[in-house]
Amino acid sequence: MPEIMLLNQETIDKIAAGEVVERPSSVVKELVENAIDAKATAVTVEIKEGGISFIRITDNGCGIEKKQVPIAFLRHSTSKIRSVEDLLSIHSLGFRGEALSSIAAVAQVELITKTYEELTGTRYVIEGSKEIENEEIGAPEGTTFIVRNLFYNVPARRKFLKTAQTEAGYISDLMERMALSHPDVSFKFINNGQTKLHTSGNGNEKDLIYHIYGRDITSAVLKVEHETELFKLRGFIGKPMISRGNRNYENYFINGRYIKSALIAKSIEEAYKGFMMQHQYPFCVLYFEMDSELLDVNVHPTKMELRFSQNEEIYHSLFEIIRDTISHRDFIPEVPVTE
Numbered sequence: 001m002p003e004i005m006l007l008n009q010e011t012i013d014k015i016a017a018g019e020v021v022e023r024p025s026s027v028v029k030e031l032v033e034n035a036i037d038a039k040a041t042a043v044t045v046e047i048k049e050g051g052i053s054f055i056r057i058t059d060n061g062c063g064i065e066k067k068q069v070p071i072a073f074l075r076h077s078t079s080k081i082r083s084v085e086d087l088l089s090i091h092s093l094g095f096r097g098e099a100l101s102s103i104a105a106v107a108q109v110e111l112i113t114k115t116y117e118e119l120t121g122t123r124y125v126i127e128g129s130k131e132i133e134n135e136e137i138g139a140p141e142g143t144t145f146i147v148r149n150l151f152y153n154v155p156a157r158r159k160f161l162k163t164a165q166t167e168a169g170y171i172s173d174l175m176e177r178m179a180l181s182h183p184d185v186s187f188k189f190i191n192n193g194q195t196k197l198h199t200s201g202n203g204n205e206k207d208l209i210y211h212i213y214g215r216d217i218t219s220a221v222l223k224v225e226h227e228t229e230l231f232k233l234r235g236f237i238g239k240p241m242i243s244r245g246n247r248n249y250e251n252y253f254i255n256g257r258y259i260k261s262a263l264i265a266k267s268i269e270e271a272y273k274g275f276m277m278q279h280q281y282p283f284c285v286l287y288f289e290m291d292s293e294l295l296d297v298n299v300h301p302t303k304m305e306l307r308f309s310q311n312e313e314i315y316h317s318l319f320e321i322i323r324d325t326i327s328h329r330d331f332i333p334e335v336p337v338t339e
């Protein structure tokens with residue numbers, strides 16, 4: 001057996017980065033979540049070559065104070081929690097303090113940021129975890145991240161990326177979900193110079209559905225609004241006729257976070273049984289609000305999975321709500337009565 005040795009910091013950083021940053025869309029997800037946590041009301045995401053060579057994310061949020069900038073790029077540095085107890089009541093999308101350090105370990109990152117209180121902003125450049133520049137600069141309030149040449153120093157990862165078009169497709173899907181998750185934030189997504197998505201941020205969920213999915217879908221949705229002991233639920237579900245052959249139209253958000261949950265998917269799909277053909281999946285955009293103490297979002301570094309402390313109750317209440325909503329409506333198009 002070879003000698004057991006501690007890995008050097010650079011190797012440790014790159015391995016850790018791999019958990020958070022799998023592809024360009026992971027970078028976009030983390031940075032957009034940071035913008036939302038910074039209370040931005042407008043977020044612009046611009047990519048070139050599927051985000052592999054260039055990602056720019058601009059927000060009008062609170063900015064980062066000059067002396068805090070280098071700290072933000074350290075691993076496990078965060079302004080969002082202070083102790084494990086805080087994990088019980090998470091109100092932000094981020095909290096693990098891993099995104100900036102991970103992205104900076106595997107890409108060339110430029111940051112321009114200014115807080116409301118400061119007179120000048122900061123420009124900071126970091127590549128492969130090494131600080132390259134740190135200077136004062138005139139800048140508007142808010143934050144811009146530019147991420148260039150993702151995985152330039154991790155050829156093994158770079159090799160596994162798909163074509164620029166496919167990577168851009170992942171980012172486009174993500175941007176739609178981000179926009180749906182925060183109707184009160186205006187999102188703009190530009191791919192190779194072309195604006196692909198631009199939401200108003202007016203807070204109206206139905207406007208968003210119209211903007212993203214078009215008129216046919218919007219005219220075939222049913223409103224859901226309900227409160228149980230465990231959660232508040234609002235949003236829209238599709239009439240069975242707009243079902244799809246895959247789960248791409250199933251969107252659910254818990255406390256503003258887009259998540260994947262086998263429990264929620266199963267409960268909704270079961271409720272549609274008998275209304276829909278086999279291997280068809282419903283359309284839904286559902287917003288859950290629940291006490292964060294009933295949730296564990298710290299299951300996976302990407303925070304897309306979560307655990308509930310009350311699986312059974314959530315499953316059954318949700319089933320009932322969805323069942324009621326679809327069975328109390330008349331799906332036969334109304335034919336005007338002619339006399």
Ligand code: ADP
Binds near residue numbers: 059063073079098
């Ligand atoms: P986390 O989001 O888990 O706290 P990150 O590595 O994503 O960790 O970010 C580290 C810190 O940098 C955040 O806690 C936040 O204080 C600051 N930060 C990152 N992005 C922004 C932004 N767009 N606007 C303001 N502050 C930011």
Ligand code: MG
Binds near residue numbers: 033093097099100
């Ligand atoms: Mg974060």
